[in-house]
Amino acid sequence: xxxxxxxxxxxxxxxxxxxxxxxxxxxxxxxxxxxxxxxxxxxxxxx
Numbered sequence: 564x565x566x567x568x569x570x571x572x573x574x575x576x577x578x579x580x581x582x583x584x585x586x587x588x589x590x591x592x593x594x595x596x597x598x599x600x601x602x603x604x605x606x607x608x609x610x
Contacts, residue, residue, distance in 0.1 A: 564602075564605065567605055572587045573587075
């Protein structure tokens with residue numbers, strides 16, 4: 564999950580302050596809550 568978050572939120576991205584980073588992390592968490600199968604697949608629980 565950490566790599567997925569890092570790749571989505573901070574890889575090749577510039578955030579002007581920590582609040583912008585926090586908003587990006589919140590968007591990521593909100594987006595994965597809508598896709599439980601993707602989360603399970605990334606964790607190796609679903610083929």
